[in-house]
Amino acid sequence: MLFEPTRLLAFLLAGVALNLTPGPDTMYVLARSMGQGRSAGFVSALGICVGGLFHISAAALGLSALLATSAVAFLVVKWVGALYLVWMGVQMLRSKTGPQAVEGLQPASLWRIFRDGVVTNVLNPKVAVFFLAFLPQFVDPSRGSTGLQFVLLGLLFDATGTLWLVFLAGVAGGFGAWLRRNPRFAAWQQRVTGGVFVALGARLALQERA
Structure with missing residues (x-):
């Protein structure tokens, strides 16, 4: 048995x-979810899940250790991720607002939403460092392959996280549908969404290595 129950x-x-x-x-x-509905939320959650798979694989191969020990590698990934988030936010903030403009807004394709979810997660070096710092605490070398344990624990964590994000997408998607039926609120939501992405990018840029 790979894992002790407790x-x-x-x-x-x-x-x-x-x-x-x-x-x-x-x-x-x-x-x-709030901007485009439940389907977009579910697809974005799937993108985040796939990004998590990348970090699990990278950690198993030792790339997370590189990010944890190399200041240059950490900074490169951090700034690429931060700039990507800010770019997405600025695009939303620059979109025309108001009742007529909101009615004419073109939603992003599900493929783009999925891709952005993957990229957002992959380019966050804190996720890689988290896997390196958190998962080893629950790996027991006396119970078999540490690599297999690491991967299985990572998959379990990714699965539970995805279920939570899917639940949030369902709830927020319903609320977003109401917002979209009210143009003035929809225009306000567009600005808020763009601001959220810019804030996420700034937050990532300001993060320090653990």
Whole structure:
């Protein structure tokens, strides 16, 4: 048996608590759900999930250790991710607002929403460092392959996080549908969504290495 039951339970509880803590991934899904509906929210959550798979693979291969020890690698990934988020936010803020403009807004394709979710997650170096710092605490070398344990724990964490994001997308998508039926509120939501992305980019840029 790869995992001791109490250790696995502790991991699940800690993982759920961390998933419930608001962060860039949560804000991305909420913004997409409120702006374009449940389908967009679900697709964005799937994008975040795929981004998590990248970090799990990277950590297993030692790339997370590189980000944790190399200041240059950390800064490159951090600034690319921050600029990408700010760019998305500025595009939203520059969109025309007002009742007529809102009615004519063209929603992003589901493919673009998925892609942006993946990129947003992949280009956040804090996620990679998190996997490196958090998962090893629950790996027991005496119970078999540490690499396999690492991957399985990462998949479990990614799955629980995705379920939470899907739930949020469902709730926020319903509220967003009401907003879109009210043009003035929809225009306000467009500005807020753009502001959220700019804020996420600034927050990522200001983060320091652990």
